Amino acid sequence: MTYDRLLIDCRAATMVEGGAPYGSIDKAAVLIRDGEIAWIGPQADLPVDVKARQTDRLDGRWITPGLVDCHTHLVFGGNRADEFEMRLKGATYEEIARAGGGIVSSVNRTRGASPQELLDQALGRLAGLTRDGVTTVEIKSGYGLDRESELKMLRVAREVGRVGGVRVSTSYLGLHAVPAEHKASRELYVDIAIDEILPAACAEGLVDVVDAYCEPIAFSAEEVARLFEKARALGLPVKLHADQLSDGGGAALAARYGALSADHVEHTSEAGARAMGDAGVVAVLLPGAFTMLREKTPPPIEAFRRCGVAMAVASDCNPGTSPVASLQTCLTLACVQFRLTPEEALAGATRHAAKALGLQDRIGTLAAGKAADIAVWNIETPAELSYWIGKPLLDRAYLAGEPRV
Structure with missing residues (x-):
C-alpha cells in the first residue's frame, strides 16, 4: 500500500495516556494517508516495503499533536x-x-x-x-x-x-x-x-x-x-x-x-x-x-x-x-x-x-485513526514547551497531513 507521507527520524510525544512520560516514542516514524495517521510507532518496526509519495526526515526533532x-x-x-x-x-x-x-x-x-x-x-x-x-x-x-x-x-x-x-x-x-x-x-x-x-x-x-x-x-x-x-x-x-x-x-x-x-x-x-x-x-x-x-x-x-x-x-x-x-x-x-x-x-x-471541544476522537493525541495534525519542534525535551517564554520553538506544522504554509 502506498501512503501519502512518511515522517521518519523523529521523537514522538504522542500524549497518549499510560506508559512512558508524554506517551513518548524514541526514534519514531509516522505513516499518513488521507489526512489521518495510519500508523505510528518505533521506526525499527516499519515494514521494509513501505512506500510513500513523500518522505520527511525530521533529524531527531520532537513531534507532538498540533x-x-x-x-x-x-x-x-x-x-x-x-x-x-x-x-x-x-x-x-x-x-x-x-x-x-x-x-x-x-x-x-x-x-x-x-x-x-x-x-x-x-x-x-x-x-x-x-x-x-x-x-x-x-x-x-x-x-x-x-x-x-x-x-x-x-x-x-x-x-x-x-x-x-x-x-x-x-x-x-x-x-x-x-x-x-x-x-x-x-x-x-x-x-x-x-x-x-x-x-x-x-x-x-x-x-x-x-x-x-x-x-x-x-x-x-x-x-x-x-x-x-x-x-x-x-x-x-x-x-x-x-x-x-x-x-x-x-x-x-x-x-x-x-x-x-x-x-x-x-x-x-x-x-x-x-x-x-x-x-x-x-x-x-x-x-x-x-x-x-x-x-x-x-x-x-x-x-x-x-x-x-x-x-x-x-x-x-x-x-x-x-x-x-x-x-x-x-x-x-x-x-x-x-x-x-x-x-x-x-x-x-x-x-x-x-x-x-468534544473532539477527542479526532485530535489531541498522535495515534492511528486520528487526524494528522502534527507540530514539529526544535527542542531537546517536551518540557521546554512550558519552559521558554518568547523563544521560537516551532519548526513546522502539518494540518491533515499536509505542511501548513
Whole structure:
C-alpha cells in the first residue's frame, strides 16, 4: 500500500495516556494517508516495503499533536488597552464592567466592523497562535449581542478556519453580557438570545457548542439553565464560563448538564470539583486572564487532581482580560501560577483541550485513526514547551497531513 507521507527520524510525544512520560516514542516514524495517521510507532518496526509519495526526515526533532486552543474570543473589533491602564491604576474588573466598560465596550466596535475587517483582525491574532503550533482553535461569539452581529461573528469564525490554516470550533456565547439597548429589558434580551439568535445560528450551521457567562455581573444559573435546555433541544453540547469571580455554583451547573467544560473555575469548591469529575467535565484553566487581572485565588488544582478532573489550558485571547495570542506562554503561566507540571500543561493543550471541544476522537493525541495534525519542534525535551517564554520553538506544522504554509 502506498501512503501519502512518511515522517521518519523523529521523537514522538504522542500524549497518549499510560506508559512512558508524554506517551513518548524514541526514534519514531509516522505513516499518513488521507489526512489521518495510519500508523505510528518505533521506526525499527516499519515494514521494509513501505512506500510513500513523500518522505520527511525530521533529524531527531520532537513531534507532538498540533496544539489545541480550546477557549478564545478571537473575533472582535478593536481593543481595550485603555481598560488595561485603568486596571493598573486600581479599577477592578467588576467596577469597569458595571460602569459600562468591559465586554459591552467591545460590542460597538464589533457591530460597526465589516466582516472583512473582523476577519483581518482575527487572522492577525491567529498568527501568534499558529506560531506556537496551534492547529485547532475554538472561537466564540458574544461581542455582537444582537442577531445580525452574532451571526456575523460566527460566519467570520468559520472563515478563519477556511483561510487561516487551522481547524475551528465555534461557540455561541449570546449570554455574555446584556447589551446597552436592553439594560432596562434584561428578560427580553435573554428571550431573544435563547429563542431567536441561537436557533438562527444553528439553522445556518454556525454553532458547534453553546456557551454562557455565569456570574453575578453576567447571567444567573437560572438564565443559563434556560439556554442549556434550548441547546439540548437543538442537539448542541454546552460549556460554561464558571466560578471566575466567585463560587456561584457554575461547576455544579455545568456538571448537571453534562457540559464539555467549565472554564476559569478559580473559585470552584471541592463539591463543584467532585461534580465535574463525576460528570467528566473538563476544567479549562485560563492563566492569561488570571495574570492580567492580577487575581489571587488560583483554581483548585489539587481538588481537580483528587477528583479526576481533566485540566485543559487555553489562551482566552480576548480584548479585555486576556490579550494573549500565545498558547505556549499560557503553558508556562499554568506551570508557574497554578503549579501544573510541564506534562500536565502539554496534556492540557492537546489531549484534554480536544476533550473540552468534544473532539477527542479526532485530535489531541498522535495515534492511528486520528487526524494528522502534527507540530514539529526544535527542542531537546517536551518540557521546554512550558519552559521558554518568547523563544521560537516551532519548526513546522502539518494540518491533515499536509505542511501548513
